[in-house]
Ligand code: SF4
């Protein structure tokens with residue numbers, strides 16, 4: 522997976538559109554779309570994981586890659 | 599750093615006059631241990647108060663089931679074994695060097711002499727110890743965190759051996775399910791490993807910067 526494909530995953534089936542994550546995201550990366558949270562501005566996301574932590578319905582998941590210092594210097598396109 | 603300066607930085611001795619600090623510093627003995635070297639064992643008579651000059655130390659305990667728990671991960675400027683140094687009892691836990699370490703040992707006898715002659719210092723130390731007792735009461739609830747931290751270290755190392763395991767990315771919820779705990783505990787365990795300088799976060803990457811530290815924690 523290339524670098525620019527790592528983003529919070531919003532499970533629409535679990536999201537109830539309460540807006541808590543949208544209000545708390547420090548970079549305003551999230552917005553409401555069709556009554557659900559959506560990562561409308563992915564380039565703003567700083568991967569702070571606040572949205573994942575605070576969502577009361579566990580609707581957001583932040584994926585991580587476990588790696589060594591050398592492998593992360595490798596340029597992926 | 600000079601031992602006098604180190605001592606002056608400790609909350610215990612902040613009230614001491616420069617002459618008292620110098621007198622105390624004269625009793626401090628330098629000690630060095632290699633990585634994984636045992637500094638002391640639980641139950642042995644306590645040698646005194648230890649102060650870390652360089653390197654990292656873990657304070658750990660083995661429960662009756664043979665499982666080990668890390669109680670503290672300490673670094674430069676931190677002290678340990680003050681309780682045993684003060685009450686003259688045995689060491690309450692094991693202390694082991696995580697990296698090569700340089701330490702200062704303030705023998706119990708020197709500390710006791712000072713306490714007998716300085717009421718203000720005694721008062722200060724009582725205050726600090728009372729604060730520790732409060733903290734320990736809170737930490738009892740954290741025993742679960744220690745065991746999760748150890749299992750998390752093992753989990754992360756396993757990801758390295760088999761990158762396919764983390765496939766498209768591993769989430770806190772997935773780790774929590776794997777370790778039979780809650781995502782909040784995983785977050786706290788990740789922070790513990792970060793503070794131990796075993797891992798670093800770089801956006802979506804959990805970088806294992808010190809495999810040796812992670813392996814030491816994992817082997818507990
Ligand atoms: S906090 Fe959770 S449920 Fe609420 S809008 Fe965000 S994703 Fe949906």
Ligand code: SF4
Pocket residue numbers: 529545546547548549550551560565566567568569570571572573
């Ligand atoms: S990870 Fe942080 S920056 Fe990214 S969407 Fe969630 S709250 Fe916003």
